[in-house]
Amino acid sequence: MMRATIPVQIKNLPAFATKTQSVMRSISHRNLPQLFLKAREELMRHFRPILNHFGLTEQQWRILRTLSEQDRLEPWEICEICQILSPSLAGVLSRMDDMGLVIRQRVPEDQRRVIVQLSARGEKIVVAISPLVEAQYKLIEKALGRELLADLYDVLDRVFVEPRPPIARVELPEAGASAAAPARAKAGTKPRKKPS
């Protein structure tokens, strides 16, 4: 590690970013969540065509891949592993059930709970897609280099997997909410404002 520092201020921004700034930079830190968003998108850009080719959404594939590795899971487990909120998962699983990709069955001992697993058709699709995904990973590894990829995994693990002190939260001021939304007109009530 400890590579030469890169000038970060306008890096990662296209040429038009050099225009005059009217407001003093109010946040000194780079937008880290957005960096992750960009990183993820740069990767998914190469996997999305594969999934689309088989008529799957990203979330559906995440669930299929997870179920192919874990066999039987309950919805809340899928939520944690696949980073899907419970309300979203309800719809996703319902559609995947309709498509015949997964099987859902209630747990006899606890009628609240549900067990989800791959259907034969689901497994078949996983078998069809997996080698393509694996091949794409190899292409990515070839472009980035095995070492860089290892560094990436390592840092991500150190930040988000290994134990670390909890992150505190800033306290919020009192009358903040009033600063924003003035009850936007309901859609359809008024035609959307267009640029003048």
Added chain:
Amino acid sequence: MMRATIPVQIKNLPAFATKTQSVMRSISHRNLPQLFLKAREELMRHFRPILNHFGLTEQQWRILRTLSEQDRLEPWEICEICQILSPSLAGVLSRMDDMGLVIRQRVPEDQRRVIVQLSARGEKIVVAISPLVEAQYKLIEKALGRELLADLYDVLDRVFVEPRPPIARVELPEAGASAAAPARAKAGTKPRKKPS
């Protein structure tokens, strides 16, 4: 860098992940896009309350912060910088216009183009939120450590900012689409299947 390697197979998975696997692991690589998704969520978890407090969505704040640093931008520039697709941005900007956060005006020389900039109200909100976001970053830095955070930025830059060979794409088989969706019944036509 070059820290001791961590056993990765079941790391980052809860205890229930040790159950027997019915299918041979078909993809040897860890799910990298999902790691980024998780990383981003772990961060946003600490910023979301700030934005909600001011009645803003994540996307709205990304745009506000960007406009506060770049002054005048066209929609396609905002799309690139903020990682928002054009169709989404249309609605977001429309709502932000209704809320009085931004100002949109067409370019006289080219009637296709539009210029977006902060309104007085938009600037005011940025001024109110920025110190809170900045403070939250400091808390994150305190928990993770300045060094680790620097490593993180460094690796992300090496992967997604510095020039690198392009990533090739796997070729897709022919009759793939047929493997998936069998024309799912339209919502409302049939009641959603429930777990048996």
Added chain:
DNA sequence: TTGGGTTCGTTTCGATGTTAGTAATTAAAG
């Protein structure tokens, strides 16, 4: 056993992501 608290999955609602397609405008080709 009965009422209150809890867990789990779900529905609801508004906003955004994704894909496809369109209208308007401008630029390039013939």
Added chain:
DNA sequence: CTTTAATTACTAACATCGAAACGAACCCAA
């Protein structure tokens, strides 16, 4: 100068996100 291409922003349709709340099933204690 007309026809074609390329740009730019937008709309439409559906799926998902994110916050709130609901309802059924379970748990527990009075």
